[in-house]
Amino acid sequence: MSVINTEIKPFKATAYQNGEFIEISDADLKGKWSVFVFYPADFTFVCPTELEDLALNYEEFKKLGVEIYSVSTDTHFSHKAWHDTSDAIGKIQYPMIGDPTHEISKNFEILRPSGLADRGTFIIDPEGVIQSIEITAEGIGRDALELLRKVKAAQYVAAHPGEVCPAKWKEGEKTLKPSLDLVGKI
Template sequence: MNLINTEVKPFHANAYKNGEFIEVSEKDMIGKWSVVFFYPADFTFVCPTELGDLADNYAAFQKMGVEIYSVSTDTHFTHKAWHDSSDEIKKIQYTMVGDPTWTLAKNFEVLIEAEGLADRGTFVIDPAGKIQIIEINAGGIGRDAQELLRKVKAAQYVHAHPGEVCPAKWKEGEATLAPSIDLIGKI
């Protein structure tokens, strides 16, 4: 099933954020842009590089009104232990969601059931709670927060400007396209 333009399914999960355990649900994503960032497991190799990169760019996401939710099938307790023991993970100020019941991984269709882990899945969710971007990477391929920022800016632009689309490599401030019959065969 294609999840593009579908609403985030209901869930309740425990999370770790800024020294506290909190509860999160799909309702926390309504009214703002969100990134749900699945990764296989805490205390691993590629995962801390990705989460650290997101932490380094978190202020830029916040400036755009975007909240980050990192998710693995570990518990919120494991997230706290990792946060307390790793200099790279200590930088994280965004929400680290525990998904030991696999609810979120199943909802977003990234569960590797045989391993009890999630694929490297990135989901950008609009303020109505609908999924606008999906990216799934193989386990050994890390993601780039700068490229994710660019994609979120494009999604926000298209959302705010109906009738316009962002071409390949589009960056904020560059020309967009207004699809019409006049453009066919001229690009």
């Protein structure tokens, strides 16, 4: 059962951000766009490349009113240690949520039987509804710029009811208005 178009479930967790431990809950997501980026584990190989890519593009997400949350089943203490020892992870300014109880990973249906989270990305609208999901295999890294494009498309569709964004749509390009007149003409 997919969680697409469902409201996120309640959660509370501790995150590491900018030298501090902070509390994060589902209530913090309400009223703004959010992206949850699940990854298998701290101190691994593909994960730091993805999280650094997000860190390097974080300001672009913030300009769109989007908060990034990285999540793994490691603790917030592990996130701090990784942040303090890795050049790539040291660039992160967004919250790094620890999910050692697996509550959040289970809520998003991203938990593996091994107890690690899959590599999954969720775009969540201001009402707390999941608008996009991407899950990749262990060895396939994600691209922050492609995620940014998807966020812009989700925001556009939310702001323009009745319009949809076609494949490879970029901000400012033509959208579609599904109707009977359009059937068979694409």
